[in-house]
Amino acid sequence: MRIGHRPVRDHRVTTHVGLVARALGADGIILEETVEESIIKSLERVVETWGGQFSILRTRNPRETVVDWKKRGGIVVHLTMYGENISEELLNYILSQNGDILIVVGGEKVPSWLYTHADYNVAIGNQPHSEVAALAIFLDRLFRGRELLREFPGAKIVVIPSKRGKRVVRRNESK
Amino acid sequence: MRIGHRPVRDHRVTTHVGLVARALGADGIILEETVEESIIKSLERVVETWGGQFSILRTRNPRETVVDWKKRGGIVVHLTMYGENISEELLNYILSQNGDILIVVGGEKVPSWLYTHADYNVAIGNQPHSEVAALAIFLDRLFRGRELLREFPGAKIVVIPSKRGKRVVRRNESK
Numbered sequence: 001m002r003i004g005h006r007p008v009r010d011h012r013v014t015t016h017v018g019l020v021a022r023a024l025g026a027d028g029i030i031l032e033e034t035v036e037e038s039i040i041k042s043l044e045r046v047v048e049t050w051g052g053q054f055s056i057l058r059t060r061n062p063r064e065t066v067v068d069w070k071k072r073g074g075i076v077v078h079l080t081m082y083g084e085n086i087s088e089e090l091l092n093y094i095l096s097q098n099g100d101i102l103i104v105v106g107g108e109k110v111p112s113w114l115y116t117h118a119d120y121n122v123a124i125g126n127q128p129h130s131e132v133a134a135l136a137i138f139l140d141r142l143f144r145g146r147e148l149l150r151e152f153p154g155a156k157i158v159v160i161p162s163k164r165g166k167r168v169v170r171r172n173e174s175k
Numbered sequence: 176m177r178i179g180h181r182p183v184r185d186h187r188v189t190t191h192v193g194l195v196a197r198a199l200g201a202d203g204i205i206l207e208e209t210v211e212e213s214i215i216k217s218l219e220r221v222v223e224t225w226g227g228q229f230s231i232l233r234t235r236n237p238r239e240t241v242v243d244w245k246k247r248g249g250i251v252v253h254l255t256m257y258g259e260n261i262s263e264e265l266l267n268y269i270l271s272q273n274g275d276i277l278i279v280v281g282g283e284k285v286p287s288w289l290y291t292h293a294d295y296n297v298a299i300g301n302q303p304h305s306e307v308a309a310l311a312i313f314l315d316r317l318f319r320g321r322e323l324l325r326e327f328p329g330a331k332i333v334v335i336p337s338k339r340g341k342r343v344v345r346r347n348e349s350k
Contacts, residue, residue: 009186009187016304016307016308019302082337082342084336115339123336126334128225130195135308136308136312137315145316159298161301162258164296166290
């Protein structure tokens with residue numbers, strides 16, 4: 001879930017959060033109602049073209065979403081530069097809980113309820129950087145890098161990794 | 176080096192690229208001349224407040240910068256979803272070359288000279304996502320996660336990692 005989106009100003013950053021979530025193994029993204037329709041559309045287009053399952057949901061009330069998630073047995077991880085540092089031990093502990101994980105990323109300012117409602121406040125380093133980067137590194141470490149090798153069923157375009165230039169295969173019929 | 180910046184539209188994304196470079200262990204960033212002064216200023220402010228050494232340079236001609244870098248014995252790594260996949264072997268090979276590494280990230284469209292001039296075209300997965308995320312994961316893997324534990328000398332604010340809420344120490348005199 002991405003919170004604290006500022007329309008216009010965060011247009012690209014929120015789009016990148018969505019693309020990173022999809023490319024790095026998340027099952028979906030939850031966005032606030034203030035998020036521009038054009039962001040939803042552009043994420044939908046990527047899913048249609050590049051394949052895989054990825055849900056794009058909206059929430060009217062992020063706090064309720066967090067509370068409901070926990071009620072249903074899920075785990076809430078808030079990525080913040082003020083949190084405890086990411087480590088193998090912490091990731092193993094989170095994984096050992098065996099619940100669906102809701103990762104919450106904010107922008108520069110985050111409401112204080114999030115720090116208390118989150119099960120884990122995790123820092124990807126204690127320096128200011130980027131919610132896009134924090135999400136990317138968290139997912140990369142959570143999945144031990146395996147997420148980059150996943151296949152995306154139904155893709156209309158598939159990249160053939162190449163040392164020089166661009167090679168793609170276009171499929172007319174999606175599987 | 177960040178190329179392909181589109182003024183206004185990429186304002187936040189280019190700022191995030193700079194912040195990620197700094198927070199995740201790069202020595203500096205090279206930006207194009209078209210990059211807004213406000214981005215430079217906001218990166219400078221972060222360095223002043225949060226410490227460490229981080230150079231912010233401009234280039235009139237990214238292609239010349241790449242050519243010069245290689246002439247001086249450096250290695251050029253272009254992060255692109257079309258490249259060969261990142262792997263331990265590839266990272267070890269790059270590190271074994273023992274040269275200064277220039278990481279180049281672009282946006283949606285990248286000039287074709289970059290694919291041929293780069294020593295390595297490296298994919299952080301072959302899905303569309305984000306130059307911010309690609310840079311973050313590349314640096315995190317290159318430095319084996321150690322970059323997150325670095326100290327930033329001269330910081331005016333230091334975060335005390337915390338399971339709940341925000342704890343910071345302010346230092347009046349920077350070392």
